[in-house]
Amino acid sequence: MKIAVIGLGNMGAPMAANLAAAGHEVTGFDTAAPMPDGVMAAASAAEAAKGAEVVMTMLPNGAILKSVASEVIPAMSPGAVLLDCSTVDVASAREVAAEAEAAGIGALDAPVSGGVGGAAAGTLTFMVGGSDAAFATAKPLFEIMGQKAVHCGPAGNGQAAKICNNMILGVTMIATCEAFALADKLGLDRQAMFDVVSTSSGYSWSMNAYCPAPGVGPTSPADNGYKPGFAADLMLKDLRLSQQAAEDVDADTPMGAAAAALYARFVEQEDGAGRDFSAMLPRFESRNREG
Ligand code: NAD
Numbered sequence: 161m162k163i164a165v166i167g168l169g170n171m172g173a174p175m176a177a178n179l180a181a182a183g184h185e186v187t188g189f190d191t192a193a194p195m196p197d198g199v200m201a202a203a204s205a206a207e208a209a210k211g212a213e214v215v216m217t218m219l220p221n222g223a224i225l226k227s228v229a230s231e232v233i234p235a236m237s238p239g240a241v242l243l244d245c246s247t248v249d250v251a252s253a254r255e256v257a258a259e260a261e262a263a264g265i266g267a268l269d270a271p272v273s274g275g276v277g278g279a280a281a282g283t284l285t286f287m288v289g290g291s292d293a294a295f296a297t298a299k300p301l302f303e304i305m306g307q308k309a310v311h312c313g314p315a316g317n318g319q320a321a322k323i324c325n326n327m328i329l330g331v332t333m334i335a336t337c338e339a340f341a342l343a344d345k346l347g348l349d350r351q352a353m354f355d356v357v358s359t360s361s362g363y364s365w366s367m368n369a370y371c372p373a374p375g376v377g378p379t380s381p382a383d384n385g386y387k388p389g390f391a392a393d394l395m396l397k398d399l400r401l402s403q404q405a406a407e408d409v410d411a412d413t414p415m416g417a418a419a420a421a422l423y424a425r426f427v428e429q430e431d432g433a434g435r436d437f438s439a440m441l442p443r444f445e446s447r448n449r450e451g
Contacts, residue, residue, distance in 0.1 A: 161185070163301070164208035164215040166228055167246070168193045171272070172218030174280040175245070175305050179216075182304045187212070206235040214298060216243045222252030229256040238264035241297045245286070247271045247398060250316045250323070250405050257290065257315030266294030267315060271322040272306070275390055283307045287325075289317035323405055326398035330419040333366040333395075334440055340373055341444035350376050372438035381436035389436035396423040 165176040165188045172188075173196040180186040180198030188199040189208040195201045202208035209215045209232040217232075219225050225248050233242065242260045244253065244267075253269035260267035268290035278284040284306035288295055295311050302309035312321045339362070343353045354376045358368045371377030381389035388394075399420035406413040426432030426443060 161214060161301070162187075162212045164188070164202070164205075164212040164232075165199065165218065166190070166205045166208060166215065166232065167218040167220075168196060168199070169218065169220075170276050171245070171279045172216075174276070175216070175218060175284075178279075178282045178305055179301060184301075184304075205231050208232075209235040211237065212240060213237075214241045214243050214301060216301070217246060219244075219246045219248075221246070222248035225256060226252055229259060233260055233263050233265055236263070236265050239266070241266040241268060241294045243268045243270055243294075243298050243301070245270050245272055247322055247401065248319060249401050250319045251408060253289065253319045254316040266291060266297060268294050268298055269316060269318040270298070270302070270309070271318055273322070273325070274306070279305070286310070287312055287318040287321040289313060289315050289319065289321075319401075320405070323398055323402040326395065327402040327413065327416040327419070329366065330395050330399050330423060330437070331415045332364040333370075333372065333437055334419055334422060336364065336366040337372050337438065337440035338444050340441055341447075344445060366438070370438060372441040380438065382438055382441065386436040386439035386442070388434070389438070392423055392427050392432040392435055392437045392439060395437040396420070396427050399423055 161184045163179055163184050163186045165172055165186060168176055168188050168190040176186050176188055176199050177196040186199045187202050187208045188195050189202045189205045205228050215232050215236060217228055225244060225246055242265055257267035268288055270286045270288040272284040272286055274284040282305055286302050286306050286309040288309055288311050312318055350373045357363060370380045372382050374382040381387060402416050403420050
């Protein structure tokens with residue numbers, strides 16, 4: 161397949177490299193990043209998109225996605241598919257899809273989970289919104305770049321699934337970290353805490369698969385000085401997207417709002433920037449009860 165990839169940063173570069181390694185003809189464009197192995201450089205996003213059957217974007221936010229989409233959609237052939245894998249707000253994803261569909265182009269919002277490691281290993285999970293036909297076109301690419309692609313419904317539903325999942329993740333990580341810090345102060349050994357909670361009703365992915373306490377449970381960023389992993393900055397981005405979406409549809413999300421406020425403080429006023437999102441545990445550990 162002829163594929164264009166716009167945005168070859170931490171995620172886009174290994175995803176594009178995997179498509180090229182699988183034998184697809186991949187052309188890339190990025191305003192700053194170099195091209196990975198096997199990817200031909202284009203002079204602009206529109207040039208990369210010309211003649212491509214799938215144009216994949218992996219960009220920082222909705223505003224940049226909208227500007228790139230309005231550049232590439234007129235250059236794309238009718239019937240081609242615009243596959244956005246960035247994490248952006250639901251409203252931008254739906255606007256871009258409407259613009260593409262009006263031009264006879266298929267559109268998918270397909271944000272991922274799995275991070276840079278999953279992108280390199282080709283084991284991402286894709287959460288996909290868009291038509292059945294566009295999903296069918298992109299399916300072989302999902303199989304190369306990932307281990308699972310869930311079709312979540314029409315345009316925007318991939319982003320909706322991503323931010324709802326990550327809102328649960330942010331909230332449960334905070335709850336897990338504050339519970340560990342409370343257990344410490346109550347004199348409860350961390351290994352005992354893990355052994356009980358991981359097999360009791362408090363279990364979660366944050367506790368069982370990504371335990372924030374060093375030396376306890378499976379190996380996680382806590383065992384590597386809280387080097388990400390999944391950076392607190394990216395968790396903050398996703399929590400803010402969840403709150404923006406909740407605002408738009410008038411949904412009551414008090415725990416999501418609290419998690420967004422706490423990660424904002426951690427990243428912007430404390431030492432959370434660039435640390436893994438599970439570094440909430442040393443944060444709580446070093447604090448007393450607030451008034
Ligand atoms: P990144 O900043 O490393 O990459 C973004 C790339 O887009 C950069 O190389 C930048 O130069 C390029 N770019 C910006 N504006 C452009 C334009 N107008 N035209 C062409 N290229 C342009 O970010 P990343 O970590 O690769 O993340 C990409 C997306 O994936 C984000 O939406 C992020 O939220 C999401 N995501 C990231 C992770 C992760 O662990 N890094 C995990 C899941 C989802």
